[in-house]
Amino acid sequence: MFGGVGSCLTVCNATIGLMIAIKQAARVRANSSASPRYALMPAFTFAAAAQAALWAGYTPLFCDIDPATWAACPQSERRLIEKYHDSIDVIVPYATFGYNIDLNHYENLHRLTGAGIVVDAAASLGSLNGEGSNFGTGFKHPIVYSMHATKPFGIGEGGVIYCADPDVISTLREMGNFGFGAPRSATMPGLNSKLTEVAALVALERLDDIEELSTHRQALADIYRQELPEFLFQPQQGQRRAYQFMPTLIPDELDYPRAQLQSDLSDLGIKTANYFSPHLMEQPYFANQCKSDELSVTNQIAGKVISLPLWSDMNEELVREVASTIKKTINTRRLKSYSQKLSEKMVFGSSDFKNFEHFDFVIVGGGPAGLAPLLAAAKSGDLPKLLEKGLCLIERSSKVGAGRLGKYIITSDSSAATFLSCIQDCPVPELAELVSHPIAMEIASAGIDCIPLTLAASFMDLIGETLTKLINSYPSSLVLTDTELTNLRRREDGSWSVNIRLLRSEQTMTLNASAVLMSTGAIQSKERLCQEMVSGKPLLPVFGKKLIQSDDFLSHGIFDDTITGLENIEKPHVVIVGGSTSAMSCARHILRAFDERNIDGRITMLHRNELKVFYPSVEAASSEGYTEFNEDDICPLSGFVHRFGGFRFESRMLAKRLLGIGNEAPELRVTLYRLEGEPKADEEAWEIMENADLIVACLGYRPSAAIVLNSDDTIMPLQANDSSSPMVNDKCSIMDQNNEEIPGLFGIGLAAGFRPPPSMGGERSFNGQVNGLWLWQNDVGRMVAQRMIEHVSHGVLHAKNSHYRIESSLLH
Known part of the structure; x- marks a missing residue:
């Protein structure tokens, strides 16, 4: 299986394999009696890993997990290593549910700390890395696989330890044979780890089928991903993954308690599980025995993870049937909830038309930029005014918050502290109380440093969830998720018809609004690469x-x-x-x-x-010999050098x-x-x-602009249609092709092309666009909110009897 590289040892079960591997790999300090001695591992794993460490004499030290991969979070690992460096004898990463974790990262940690490495790869037999080799091939530290009946390569009970270093396997073989390093004489710690002959025969018989079975399981998992696009799955990694089951997260926006969903599915004949919930630090024995880092992501993932059925004899048709049943179950609940929400806000007329209060404000796009004016209004005290007048927030995806922020591997270009400024000392209690949330506290711990965008995304999702509840609590305001903007049409009275489509039901609606804010994101189109020189x-x-x-x-x-x-x-x-x-x-x-x-x-x-390089002052730049700037490169308000351009x-x-x-x-x-x-x-x-x-x-990027129509249904050309022109001016008004403001139509966000006016600071030489979240949530967002309020107050007379169409089938 491993291309002739290294050696393997079969064991009676993977837990015993972990015990002897941890015991062998752990670094022996000069003062071996020092206590405690730690085994660093993620809290999101099976109890066997922690029990094995305890039996081997090490106290589990739990790190948090990455929100995308659900494997150990490198930042959390580093925090614990910095804090407990000399006491960490072994690191036990978990290849979560068969995920191809980065083994080079752990080789580097071994070099950095001297700690031993033992990889818990219980569900990874049959998984292939990016080069097409079996996961772990060539790794110089022990990797422990399970052959339990529940695993992809199941024989009833058993395990395998692989290591590229044959000497390590030789030592482990002696430890698994009562520690007999000499004939019938114990020279090291030992126990009986031998696999029975019957189990070994079963394993040899099944070995011929592992390629076919693993490929089949991967195909089944791919169908789940295709059929359940709103569920969150681990990213694809490597050429193949031997799935034990199909782990996924229940989207927060479904507002469907996990226990209830599992019960409803069970009634329909679909059995699911919760691996790993509760996570290890939520289990009493480990909570009393072990230590951990802040586990905010682990708490979230464990709280909504669900394991969907997947087994070797399952066929593709059955997977689609399971996925279809899940979607129908969710949609039934969603439509009931949605109908109730709409009914509470409607004044009923005929059976075909439902009258709704006119929206003074419509925001299209519920990502970080679309939420920014609401957060700025919350800080200035204007949010209640917006929501009382009537605001509709439209979001194409199934939840409001992070947008695409969490898909990126990079860190923020703003300090951690700036993310929290939108909720600190906020007069809106629902937002202010978030400062004590574990996610906010984790961000606060980073101080002036930047943070991973995955963490920033978790924070924005938290903000989005809070704002969604707040907006829906106002009778005249509403959040519409799973809703797509079709086009905007300017009415003869200057107000806007906002034509949208409910993605889940394919129903269409026409809302009327006095002011519209476009925050529809940005794209990197291939067409641009065919044109730009x-x-x-x-x-x-x-x-x-x-x-x-x-x-x-x-x-x-x-x-x-x-x-x-x-x-x-x-x-x-x-x-x-x-x-x-x-x-x-x-x-x-x-x-x-x-x-x-x-x-x-x-x-x-x-x-x-x-x-260009940013500096907090001319003096700071000069002290390092940086002279590539002049007066036009210095912000007149802050004194920063290259404030926006560096x-x-x-x-x-x-x-x-x-x-x-x-x-x-x-x-x-x-x-x-x-x-x-x-x-x-x-x-x-x-x-x-x-x-x-x-x-x-x-x-x-270029803005993902919507279709805007004149009152006669002809297309209104925008300045953004020119590939080199911004969508908005320095007041965030969307511009037509004649560089004129379009009354009541505003824009914000990535690639909108906003260039701050002198009143917001920045260097005079800056000719780019500003996309910083802090500016959006403060100066820019406050300006947009105030301009929309002023437009509604002084500009457009709206018709209170405007309506939208929605078929009665959605409401019953």
């Missing part, structure tokens, strides 16, 4: 096979798969096209991956504009190394190449790209 030529179709855009590249799963594709290339060369923060983030993560995977690679950054945080550190600023050691693996002025051809730059193994295009 780089070195005098477009990137597509020439580089199609080795070209990826930054939005995809920096996404969970895709990044790892892309880097895995470079591992078999000798001295891979990556070209990054662009000089933005995204470009620098790509470079940082590539370098980190090169280090973790021992890849001897290099990077070339092709950039058009000068790379790199910050980790990108700033890398930029300083590349530019030779201060005492930072140069990063010799990255070469900067300044492109000639476009559209002038630059043959040298083109040759660099031709010889590259991978090209990452960081050419920014």
Whole structure:
């Protein structure tokens, strides 16, 4: 199974395998009697791992998990290592539900700490890594697999320990034979771990089927992913995963208690489970014996994880039937809840038409940018005014909050403290009390440092959930999720018809609004790569096979798969096209991956504009010899140098190394190449790209603008239709093709093109667009909220008898 690399040892069960592997791998300190001695592992795993550590003489030290992979969180691991460094003897990562965790990361932790490594890969027999080898192949530390009847490769009971180092397996074999290191003489700790002959025969018989069974299970899991798109699954990693069952998370926005959903499904003949709930630190014995980091993500995941049925004899038709039953069960509950919510807010007329109070405000898009004006209004005391007048928040996905924020592997370009500013000292109690929530407290612990976007996403989801409840508590306001904007139509009286479609029922509605805020996100279209000139030529179709855009590249799963594709290339060369923060983030993560995977690679950054570095003051810049600025580069309000145009945080550190600023050691693996002025051809730059193994295009985003119609149903051309023009002006008004404000129509968010006016500060030389969440939730959001209120108060007379259409079948 492991290509002839290393050795294996069969054991009577995986728990015993973990016990002897932990005992063997744990580092022996000079003062071996020092206490306690810890085994670092995630809290989201099966009890066997913690019990094995305790039996081996080590106290489990639980870390939190990553919200995307559900495996151990590297940041949480680092916090515990910093705190308990000398007392951690062994690290026991869990390949969660067969997920292909990054083993290079644990090799690096071993080098950093000296601690032993034992991988709990109970459900991973049959899983393939990115190179097509069985998970764990070539790893120099013990990996323990289970062959229990419930596992993908089940024989009844049994386990396997693999290690690329045959000497380790030899020692473990002696430990599993009563510690007999000499003939019938114990020379080390030992017990009886031998697999029975009958079980071994069953394993040998089933071994011929492992490829077929594992591939079949992967196919079944793929169908679940396709059929249940609103459920959250672990990202795909590696070439194949041998699923034990299908783990997923119940979406928060369903408002469907897990126990109730499981009961309803059980009544329909579908049995589910809760692995791992309660998690280990919620179990009394471990809570009394063990220590842990803050477990905010573990608490969330364990609270909503559910395991769907998947077994080897299951066929694809049955999986689709199970998925269909789940969707019908959820939709039945959703429609009942939705009908009740609408009914409470409606004044009933005929059976075909339902009258609704006119919305003064409609916000299209419930991601971080769309919520920003509401948070700013909450801080200024204007939120009740908005909600009392009538506000409708429309979101295409099934929940309001993070939007796509959690899909990215990068960290924020704002400090942790700035994220919390929207709820600190907030006059809205429901928001103010969130400062004591575990997610907010975890963010607060980062202080002035940046945070992973996955954590920021969890925080925004928390904000979204709170705002959803708050908005729906006002009789004149409503949140509509799973709802898509079809188009906007300007009415003759200046108000807006907002035409939408309910995605779950395919019903259409027409709302009437006085003011509309567009926050519909941004895209990186392939069409742009066919048109925009780089070195005098477009990137597509020439580089199609080795070209990826930054939005995809920096996404969970895709990044790892892309880097895995470079591992078999000798001295891979990556070209990054662009000089933005995204470009620098790509470079940082590539370098980190090169280090973790021992890849001897290099990077070339092709950039058009000068790379600028942020400094908190002129004095701070001068102290490091940075002189690439003048008066126009200094913010007149804060005194910051390159306040909006300069790199910050980790990108700033890398930029300083590349530019030779201060005492930072140069990063010799990255070469900067300044492109000639476009559209002038630059043959040298083109040759660099031709010889590259991978090209990452960081050419920014364009707004995902909606269709806007005039009152006569003709399309209203927008300024944003020009690929080089912003969607909004410095007052966040959406502009028509004549650069005129469209009354009552506002925009905010990524790629909207907002350039702050002098009153908001920033350097005069800055000609880009600002996408910082802090600005959105403060100055920009406050301006948008106030302008919408002013527009409604002074601009448009609205008709109170406006209605929307909805078929009565939805309400019964």
